[in-house]
Amino acid sequence: MNEIPRHIQLSSVGSEQEYFRYPEDIREEFIQTDDIEFRDGSRVTAAEVWEYLTTVGPVKFPNLYDTSNLFTGRLSRDVTLPFTLKHNYLLMTMHERMTKAKAQGHPIVFVQGGQSVDPYYAAGAIALRPASTGIWARRQREGLTRNQDELEGQQDKQKAYNAISFEVCNSAGYEHIQEGNVPADMVAPYTALRCSDVSYGTEAHRHGPRSDQVKLLLVDYPLDHQKDKDWAIRYFADNVRRLIKNIDGLTGRTTTEDDLAREIKLHNEGRRLSVEIADLWWSAIDPPTNGKDRRDLFQLGGMEVHGDPVASLSILREAKGYIERRVRDGHKTKGVQDNAARLFVCGSCVFPNDYRCEEAGGIIVGNDNHWSDITTIINESGDPYYELAKGVLSYPYEQPLPERAKWTVEQIKKSRTDGVLFLYKWGCNTQSAIARLLVDEIKAQAGVPTIIIEDDMTRTQTEQLQNRVNAFIEMVS
Amino acid sequence: MTLKSVDVILKRLAERPAELAAARAAGAKVVGFQGYSLPEELIHALGLIPLRIGLGGSDRLVELGGRYISTKNCVYVRETVGLFADDTDPYINNSDIFAFDATCLQTFRTAEVVQYYFKKNVLIVGVPRNFYLEEAETYFTAELRHFVSRLEEFAGAKLSFEKLADSIALYDQIRDEILAIYEYQATARPLISWEEVFDVIQAGYVLDRRDYLGLLQALHDELAAGQGAAVIAGADDEARIFISGSVIPPGDKKLISIIDQLGGRVVGDDLWSGLIPYVEVDIKEPTIAAVAWAYLHRTPHGALPYLDLATDGRIARLKSLIGKFKANGVIYHTLRYCDPYTFKAKETKDILENIGIPLLELHTEYAGSDVEAIRTRVEAFIEMIKLKTETGVAA
Numbered sequence: 001m002n003e004i005p006r007h008i009q010l011s012s013v014g015s016e017q018e019y020f021r022y023p024e025d026i027r028e029e030f031i032q033t034d035d036i037e038f039r040d041g042s043r044v045t046a047a048e049v050w051e052y053l054t055t056v057g058p059v060k061f062p063n064l065y066d067t068s069n070l071f072t073g074r075l076s077r078d079v080t081l082p083f084t085l086k087h088n089y090l091l092m093t094m095h096e097r098m099t100k101a102k103a104q105g106h107p108i109v110f111v112q113g114g115q116s117v118d119p120y121y122a123a124g125a126i127a128l129r130p131a132s133t134g135i136w137a138r139r140q141r142e143g144l145t146r147n148q149d150e151l152e153g154q155q156d157k158q159k160a161y162n163a164i165s166f167e168v169c170n171s172a173g174y175e176h177i178q179e180g181n182v183p184a185d186m187v188a189p190y191t192a193l194r195c196s197d198v199s200y201g202t203e204a205h206r207h208g209p210r211s212d213q214v215k216l217l218l219v220d221y222p223l224d225h226q227k228d229k230d231w232a233i234r235y236f237a238d239n240v241r242r243l244i245k246n247i248d249g250l251t252g253r254t255t256t257e258d259d260l261a262r263e264i265k266l267h268n269e270g271r272r273l274s275v276e277i278a279d280l281w282w283s284a285i286d287p288p289t290n291g292k293d294r295r296d297l298f299q300l301g302g303m304e305v306h307g308d309p310v311a312s313l314s315i316l317r318e319a320k321g322y323i324e325r326r327v328r329d330g331h332k333t334k335g336v337q338d339n340a341a342r343l344f345v346c347g348s349c350v351f352p353n354d355y356r357c358e359e360a361g362g363i364i365v366g367n368d369n370h371w372s373d374i375t376t377i378i379n380e381s382g383d384p385y386y387e388l389a390k391g392v393l394s395y396p397y398e399q400p401l402p403e404r405a406k407w408t409v410e411q412i413k414k415s416r417t418d419g420v421l422f423l424y425k426w427g428c429n430t431q432s433a434i435a436r437l438l439v440d441e442i443k444a445q446a447g448v449p450t451i452i453i454e455d456d457m458t459r460t461q462t463e464q465l466q467n468r469v470n471a472f473i474e475m476v477s
Numbered sequence: 478m479t480l481k482s483v484d485v486i487l488k489r490l491a492e493r494p495a496e497l498a499a500a501r502a503a504g505a506k507v508v509g510f511q512g513y514s515l516p517e518e519l520i521h522a523l524g525l526i527p528l529r530i531g532l533g534g535s536d537r538l539v540e541l542g543g544r545y546i547s548t549k550n551c552v553y554v555r556e557t558v559g560l561f562a563d564d565t566d567p568y569i570n571n572s573d574i575f576a577f578d579a580t581c582l583q584t585f586r587t588a589e590v591v592q593y594y595f596k597k598n599v600l601i602v603g604v605p606r607n608f609y610l611e612e613a614e615t616y617f618t619a620e621l622r623h624f625v626s627r628l629e630e631f632a633g634a635k636l637s638f639e640k641l642a643d644s645i646a647l648y649d650q651i652r653d654e655i656l657a658i659y660e661y662q663a664t665a666r667p668l669i670s671w672e673e674v675f676d677v678i679q680a681g682y683v684l685d686r687r688d689y690l691g692l693l694q695a696l697h698d699e700l701a702a703g704q705g706a707a708v709i710a711g712a713d714d715e716a717r718i719f720i721s722g723s724v725i726p727p728g729d730k731k732l733i734s735i736i737d738q739l740g741g742r743v744v745g746d747d748l749w750s751g752l753i754p755y756v757e758v759d760i761k762e763p764t765i766a767a768v769a770w771a772y773l774h775r776t777p778h779g780a781l782p783y784l785d786l787a788t789d790g791r792i793a794r795l796k797s798l799i800g801k802f803k804a805n806g807v808i809y810h811t812l813r814y815c816d817p818y819t820f821k822a823k824e825t826k827d828i829l830e831n832i833g834i835p836l837l838e839l840h841t842e843y844a845g846s847d848v849e850a851i852r853t854r855v856e857a858f859i860e861m862i863k864l865k866t867e868t869g870v871a872a
Contacts, residue, residue, distance in 0.1 A: 162823075163823065164820050164823070165816070165819045165820050165822065165823070167813070167814060167816065167819055167820075168816075168820065191606045193582060193585065196582045196583070196816050197816060199606055199780075199782040200782060200816050200817060200820040200821075201820075202782060202784065203782035203783065203784060203820070203821075204820055204824070205784075206784055206785060206786040206824075207786055207824045207827070211786070216784040216785075217784070218606055218607055218782060218784070220605055220606045220607040220613070222603045222605070222616060222620075223579045223582075223585060223601070223603050224579065224585070224601040224602075224603050226603070229619070229623070231615070231616055231619035231620070232603065232616065232619075232620075234615075234616075235605070235612055235613070235615065235616035238612040239607065239612070242610075242612075400589065401589050401593060424547070424549070426549065427549060427814065428549065429547075429549055429550055429551075429582065429583050429586075429814055429816060430582050430583070430586060432547035432548075432549040432550065433546050433547050433549075433550050433554075433583060433586035433587075433589075433590070434546075434586055434589060434590070435547055436544075436545060436546075436547075437545075437589065437590060437593050437594070441593075454549070
């Protein structure tokens with residue numbers, strides 16, 4: 001084992017970089033908490049998680065322990081919430097865990113964010129969205145500082161921009177899949193209205209260097225009042241059948257309706273837990289966690305971020321109890337100011353820096369993207385294909401604007417939002433197109449101030465974005 | 478020399494707004510539509526007047542549209558929204574209802590914006606992205622049936638087998654005439670230019686379809702009769718250019734005029750605002766299912782993803798048209814934020830390179846600020862093609 005670096009000398013600037021460490025005084029309490037269970041039946045104890053986060057992680061991934069508040073992905077300082085440690089452990093071990101799962105015969109299927117992954121797991125695959133794909137790829141590089149990690153990430157992205165277009169919004173893991181950093185067997189997302197790049201991004205894989213090794217499939221998501229059209233539901237159900245059949249072709253097994261029904265039940269539990277946690281979180285007078293932990297908790301109900309729904313579910317179950325206690329005890333979260341301005345984020349798959357929002361006197365309390373799918377519980381009786389299709393086609397985020405706005409306003413009211421940020425990624429055609437429309441409707445129905453901001457999705461050069469967000473926080477405070 | 482029948486078409490085009498207003502005053506109902514997969518035959522067969530709406534080339538309208546839809550949407554979409562905001566376009570103002578399809582997701586968003594801000598009565602037709610699958614035919618047929626049922630309510634009439642058969646026959650004839658006329662522009666000694674044929678095709682977006690067929694037949698006759706007569710002055714055949722990529726709607730003359738000014742000769746296109754919607758549309762019987770099948774089996778629009786490069790019908794069509802029209806270079810026109818075509822630019826360039834056809838991608842908007850930059854690039858491209866032609870290195 002290499003020595004754990006406490007500082008790294010930055011020779012070019014002659015200064016030392018400080019690194020975060022989990023404080024020893026929380027160890028005893030933490031190691032008494034629950035094990036993480038995995039899909040293959042294995043477990044890891046809290047003591048093992050502690051060991052990894054305090055001895056292995058800092059050596060392998062010093063970049064993740066960077067203390068800068070400019071680092072959006074900075075480790076949460078809320079160390080008494082065991083969820084945050086376990087979530088970080090699962091993300092840090094992504095490479096080892098996914099490599100092991102693939103060796104166990106689970107095909108890797110690339111999907112999109114904001115979609116359910118029940119059918120993929122029912123067929124024995126691992127469904128990874130762009131963020132998880134990026135995490136897997138980046139956890140293969142050890143010993144990097146944050147700047148080195150950022151630089152390598154940008155270089156990866158350039159490969160995708162060269163192969164597709166500089167106008168591709170985030171390249172959706174193209175570079176990792178086609179460069180072979182992530183050994184994906186299939187690219188098979190739901191198409192959906194949420195992102196036009198999903199379809200064209202999938203199509204682009206047909207000319208990549210690994211095009212002969214990566215199977216391509218689109219699970220075609222029909223548009224326009226789709227949930228009210230029986231033919232649209234049946235069409236999507238047929239697409240899901242085709243998806244499962246194709247995954248079966250990779251595994252050599254036959255997925256049954258019971259397999260799908262079981263998986264839906266499992267994922268429903270995750271979705272319900274996240275919704276319950278959200279209701280608890282929103283019911284508290286003071287936010288029971290910081291914004292980043294809130295987001296991670298809420299999104300966990302998607303059951304896909306760790307590449308192992310059983311693991312996600314196991315830490316979600318435990319987290320609910322902690323949030324209940326915090327809400328009951330009137331817990332005040334370090335770093336969150338009293339009477340912080342409560343912000344709701346709409347739009348693309350981008351976010352402002354939670355920590356800096358909190359420094360400015362705000363806190364992000366909710367978002368529409370990566371949430372509307374989680375709030376959609378699938379009916380567990382009847383034909384699982386049809387019921388899954390019916391549920392998926394009813395995602396509020398994918399509905400015609402009046403319905404999407406109505407649902408968004410409900411979330412805004414439940415979360416007691418003071419102001420709405422509509423953020424869209426540069427080049428995100430379909431979300432930017434309705435930015436004004438949605439916020440106009442929100443203003444009319446909820447009476448809260450709104451702002452539309454374009455984000456270029458870089459992690460370090462966010463000062464202009466943050467300036468605007470901070471000014472907005474000041475206004476709504 | 479402009480052909481007499483082309484002059485007549487242009488004259489009829491100028492008269493059309495007043496004609497539409499008169500028809501509406503007499504009780505006719507008009508459907509303004511936009512989208513590649515929206516079968517006009519169905520609108521026409523219900524006794525409604527179809528108008529394909531949308532213009533290009535106006536920076537003012539783009540700016541106006543950008544107040545409602547995002548500046549990250551393509552200029553065609555923004556200008557379409559701008560037309561609604563401006564409220565002076567005779568075709569939009571003479572439409573009673575609007576239909577959009579979801580071939581391009583930005584068109585779908587346009588429909589939402591138009592409905593919300595301009596309180597228009599809007600119908601949307603869902604289009605399967607997996608258009609090549611059997612289940613997609615079932616879905617699209619159901620979408621078209623739903624579309625027809627809503628149009629029937631609007632029209633106060635039922636779609637009949639006979640009327641649909643008549644409309645399909647009419648549109649088949651229009652398509653045949655367009656294909657025939659298109660051949661003339663690509664000949665070595667043309668009587669008509671590609672630009673004129675392009676204008677004639679786009680005139681058909683708004684003209685009465687029966688009148689339009691008559692006008693096309695007259696043009697076809699005039700071209701047939703004039704074979705061997707005087708050719709277009711300056712029809713230089715050394716740089717035969719094929720245009721591919723994003724839509725070039727009526728009003729957008731920027732790129733075409735630059736090519737023309739620099740001595741390039743456009744001889745073909747696969748634009749959805751040009752030739753391609755008329756190629757191999759095979760409606761086998763007068764039913765909605767047959768219409769759905771035919772529209773799904775046309776050359777696919779770039780916004781409909783196809784996952785196997787080797788069997789992609791759009792690429793195959795592009796190659797065959799380049800060969801047919803003996804083009805020796807492709808100008809691939811992409812509008813900013815037009816993802817369907819922009820994402821395919823490099824791929825298309827690589828494919829054509831393998832068959833010896835050079836491709837120049839021009840990524841642009843309607844603003845005039847890049848005209849000189851485009852001119853320089855087109856000039857160099859044409860010069861290169863001419864050099865290749867002269868030295869016999871052409872494909």
